[in-house]
Amino acid sequence: MDPKLGRMASWVLAPLLLLQGGMLSASPPAPGLLGRIFRHIDLHQDAFVRTLSEWVAVKSDSIQPLPCFRQEILKMMGLAADELRRLGARVDSVDMGVQQMPDGQSLPIPPVVLAELGHDPAKPTVCFYGHLDVQPAHKEDGWLADPYTLTEVDGKLYGRGATDNKGPVLAWLNAVSTFRALEQDLPVNIKFIIEGMEEAGSIALEELVEKEKQRFFSGVDYIVMSDNLWISRRRPALVYGTRGNSYFTVEVKCRDQDFHSGTFGGILHEPMADLVALLGSLVDSSGRILIPEIYDDVAPLTEEERKKYEVIDLDLEEYQKSIQVERFLFDTKEEILMHLWRYPSLSIHGIEGAFDDPGAKTVIPGRVVGKFSIRLVPHMDMSVVEKQVKQHLEGIFSKRNSSNQMTVSMTLGIHPWIADITDHQYIAAKRAIKTVFGTEPDMIRDGSTIPIAKVFQDTLQKSVMMLPLGAVDDGEHSQNEKINRWNYIEGSKLFAAFFLEMAKLHYNNSLPNQS
């Protein structure tokens, strides 16, 4: 579907669908409201893009543990709090204390923004989670423009954080501000929990959710987040599961100083040789993880589950083309989806301490740290994986008879998550998607990790849903990350439609209870 066509479709379809919808919520909206909402969003789209541009300009990198970046995240959280206040929300910026770094320095953890809009007991309460920190980005890594200057080319809005996750957070705010602009009551109570440390593992957030369980979260019925992507460039999706992640570092140290490779090459147990052997023992060329017993706890595949992958609308050829990959490890759609969603994977991210600049430095690095992570799936246990990895690497290292010291650490561990897709909010979201995009969503999982999903589910015992806005080729975490203007604007409409559908379901559902 051509994006322009998609946008036209929403203009045309919206009023029709509204007519079918009838009375929609506890506080039913005026007929034609959705049409007015959509027109308002379309007319104000340039202002919405301008705000996104302001937010992208803030270098809220939570990965590089430097005070200057932490200041940027603080600034970012302040902008979000201001915007929420402007929309009439009651806003708390919760102090999260400090983070002790391995090198002894301590860094502030940015405040978490908790905000509330409405507390009508007749309405359902939806809590939206989002994050405003980003992955590192440097122009010289291969960005076509400054990563912190939102740059529009052919309807694509390029910038770090555009799709992950500043754009989707703003789309939610755009939806709210449209109700405000049209002087309409919000059909649902909305709470916001917005953090600034997601990319760094949502440090201290779990404790906050636990602490606020009886207060901030007490009235919450549903939790929604929009921190992932569709599986297609054009067809929306709903996400009901994510993989977890165990992030490992393996340090090999001879001494703190580097060596000259001419003066000392030939007589040393070189740390890089050890590290390359260690990293090379982790995964084979078919993508299979070589750590003994690592697959033992992976949920067995049932025939019923296998069928779920068959109905997903994934054009493999187009998918491959859209991400510019020559050939995948697997040939069928089903294998591809299963290896992204329900099997673990191991990726080697890089090496700290070795020579990484351009040019030809003749150095034997004295101390190097390899980094890799394993995406976890049901029913893998993080602490079992940690033991398996350590045992495996220690075995490989001891066979080398090296005089260096090796240290393996699991620096981050996040559980996988699976939702029940018969929950109300999944039904409401499907209807809203049909209204805005004129199609059923793909029901998908996400191979990536959204740590807080499992925390919300376990701590609050409430339904969690992921309602993504971004297209499959948005390039989150990579160079030239973008969100399409179309996705950003239609996504803002989607959230507005979702509010109305939630209210409608709640209203219909509450009638029998009252009778």
Add this chain to the structure above:
Amino acid sequence: MDPKLGRMASWVLAPLLLLQGGMLSASPPAPGLLGRIFRHIDLHQDAFVRTLSEWVAVKSDSIQPLPCFRQEILKMMGLAADELRRLGARVDSVDMGVQQMPDGQSLPIPPVVLAELGHDPAKPTVCFYGHLDVQPAHKEDGWLADPYTLTEVDGKLYGRGATDNKGPVLAWLNAVSTFRALEQDLPVNIKFIIEGMEEAGSIALEELVEKEKQRFFSGVDYIVMSDNLWISRRRPALVYGTRGNSYFTVEVKCRDQDFHSGTFGGILHEPMADLVALLGSLVDSSGRILIPEIYDDVAPLTEEERKKYEVIDLDLEEYQKSIQVERFLFDTKEEILMHLWRYPSLSIHGIEGAFDDPGAKTVIPGRVVGKFSIRLVPHMDMSVVEKQVKQHLEGIFSKRNSSNQMTVSMTLGIHPWIADITDHQYIAAKRAIKTVFGTEPDMIRDGSTIPIAKVFQDTLQKSVMMLPLGAVDDGEHSQNEKINRWNYIEGSKLFAAFFLEMAKLHYNNSLPNQS
């Protein structure tokens, strides 16, 4: 020997040895001249250290191909030219043109300084080669102080370039300036060739030597350089051989953009997995290079050669302690020396394009470049090695059935070099060492590569000698590079004594010819 004791010894020994020396050169110095020279150098040592401090402050990094660093090298070459002019030399700064970088930009190649002091046909002409560019250095790599601020702690002068090669170049100038200050004729004609691109492979220098063969180099009898280290902390050395070097890059590319390891981990041929397997196939845990046939051309070891290693005064335990290494690949002195000097070695330097910052980025790098080099020994052939490496890596890669693209390049190639140690200048240097340090030198090779040695030998057909000043623990190319104040000051004396010994040998040698 305690360094302080060593310095006292030179004070005491110098006049005694002078008395034994008698008439020393074509233009014989006044008796006691050497004693006056040594006293002058001792009295002016703080000024000599100040100049070194000024030179170290110039960030003349030739490895990082950035215009700002090239400007620093230009500044450095200007300082050297000024200093040589101040000493009365005729100085040429030879324009070397521009360097085309792989990314399309062009960078200026710093001028080479050619300088001449004296042209008395009755004196021998010694040409000194040195370089004033340095390896990269960043405080955050583990330097205790700013690498470009010369910092003295316990008689150690820390700073990038202090020992490699700014200190030794200045020691030579200190020797000359002492003759000037004492209003003494230089006992030899001296020429200087000083470059600013040694660490980057002495780009375009070979062509310059060829071009200047009949002009600048026409009267040169001997070539001396001081661009390596002793094998001990206290005992001086003379170097008669160096290994060559073949520097390789191996690029593995899926696409230019990186991937999110959650979104795509499990279905890609990840470039890092390929690269780690390629790098892991190069060398085993005993240091043996695994590239087939690579040892075929290495000169066989004779019993006579083996004996040379036995007499080297190397205290293995102290050597190990001085460089803070837990255990070497080999247990005996002879094996250690042979594996540093007469066998090839392979070092893996690092990876460009992967995640190398602190923290935990969940990225699948899209394009990575591994860097490694092989130190070459007689009689390995660079072009044969290039073929062997490429064939080996192509074999490993093709077995992986990866959809990525691999490109192997030899980006630098430098021949090994071996000298004839019965040449006059080796004899003169031995005598000067005995005078200043009261000991015979270790006759050693250097495992590292001084590209220009082989060029001088082949192009000019003149004897090349390496007369190092720095101690084994100077840490050239590594963090906290230093030169001991003692080495720097005694080294300045050594060069002055060497001038006198050269003149004496020349004078004695020329007498029979005239009879």
